[in-house]
Amino acid sequence: MGEKTLFEAYKQTDYQLQGHGKRNLDVLKGALVDVDGDVESDIYGSGKIIEDFQNKMAAYLGKESAVFFPSGTMAQQIALRIWCDQKDLHRVAYHPLCHLEIHEEDGLKKLHGIEPILLAEKERVIGLEDVTGLEEDIACLLLELPQREIGGQLPDYETLEAISEYCRDKGIRIHLDGARLYEILPHYGKTAEEVCALFDSVYLSFYKGIGGIAGAILAGSEEFTRESIVWKRRHGGDLISLYPYILSADYYFDQRINKMDQYYEGAKELAGLFNGCQGVSTLPEEPVSNMFHVFFHYPQKEVETILMEVYDETGIGLTGYVKKVSEDECAYEVSVGDQYENVSKQELSKLFMVLNQKLKRLIEK
Structure with missing residues (x-):
């Protein structure tokens, strides 16, 4: 020994x-204890159980529509692919310590042929000057709030507003890696809807902060989410049923969001x-x-x-x-x-x- x-x-x-x-398994057991066993499961992304939850999350985020994904990795790669295809420009910008850059085995590059432009030094968050100083054209800017790898740092809210306004003036889509979105709202003194209004698309996690089993939401316009559903099928994300993830996400969201x-x-x-x-x-x-x-x-x-x-x-x-x-x-x-x-x-x-x-x-x- x-x-x-x-x-x-x-x-x-x-x-x-x-x-x-x-x-442990009590995470799932706790979410299921009051569930009616006769409720029908979702099937390949359809059914009341998944659609009701997607509508609930779209309303919470202030977006037209939302789609449940089995993982945030899948959701975010798809979001960036959609924005790149829309502009026929396969280049995006994000922080050097972005999850897509350091934890996904170059999935964005290998699966989608998208070139990332790294903004700001590793030790600090992206600022307005980093975005306005971009020399390359990009289809989308990704911001992670908070920036996990540097201790969960955040830009001030005025900077967020300025970056959003600049991107929209320049025709650059702006995507929120909001895995921990809930957790920054007390500091900003804002609602999720107010923060998400600055972004064209939003990803949300259900195990970080909320404590569910797994799963993510991708939200945006109706057109955007329709396209994301097609890509989810292409990625193999349409499992026959996702209800264990959905039920636990819904249960712990209600338990902990306040x-x-x-x-x-x-x-x-x-x-x-x-x-x-x-x-x-x-x-x-x-x-x-x-x-x-x-x-x-x-x-x-x-x-x-x-x-x-x-x-x-x-x-x-x-x-x-x-x-x-x-x-x-x-x-x-x-x-x-x-x-x-x-x-x-x-x-x-x-x-x-x-x-x-x-x-x-x-x-x-």
Whole structure:
């Protein structure tokens, strides 16, 4: 038997602080407990169960129409393909750390022949000057709100409005990677409809933030979504039935959509506790959504050892991993959900007191 890993130690804690809790079969069981078993399933994208949910999401986003997809990867590639075909220009622009660029094995290029133009430096969000300074013609600009890979950073709302106005003046379509759209609304003080009005098409996730099993919505005009349905069939996205995903998405949407303010306030409180520890910082320093990144300015192995000691003493787990950034720094991503409210302030205070004491020990070496 080898030494216990941080992941194993995290799983063995009495309580884990991240997200909405364990992603086990109870996620599906909870969504189905009050469902009438005689309700007919959807079949190849048709039927009341899928159509009602699509209409509900279109209304929430303020768009004419919406289509349910099994994955956001599929939905976003299709959205960009539609806008490129419309202009007969197969070039789009997005951030260097966009999901399509770093997590999809070049799917946009290999499957659709679309060339991406990377905007802005990796460490910051796209600004108006990046868009107005484009030297190449593009069919579509993709903005991710929040920008996950840099701690969930956001442009200010005035910048969003200016970028949207510029793109529309220039005939450039603008697409929202809104996987975590719900989570930024408290910071902006806007509704989903108000934010989405700045975009021609919108993608929304049902497992990030909401905590469903899987699935996504792609929304826009009637013409746009009709075309997306054709592409969904071409991609093999029309499974005979998607109702387990739809039912869980609908159930957890209703359960959690009105808790986003609570999660946001929790994230700000939690970031403050981390920033009060010796040699720890967060990005952003004050979160703009319910997610942020924590940086330990110590070697990965030493941090893992300390975290496991903290877990043993407090019974509370912060994370199951820390990723090496450099020889003297490591980090992990925080996502605040239902779990955070179930830990008392007294327990939180003890957790961070113990953590800080152990981190100070590294300085004294």
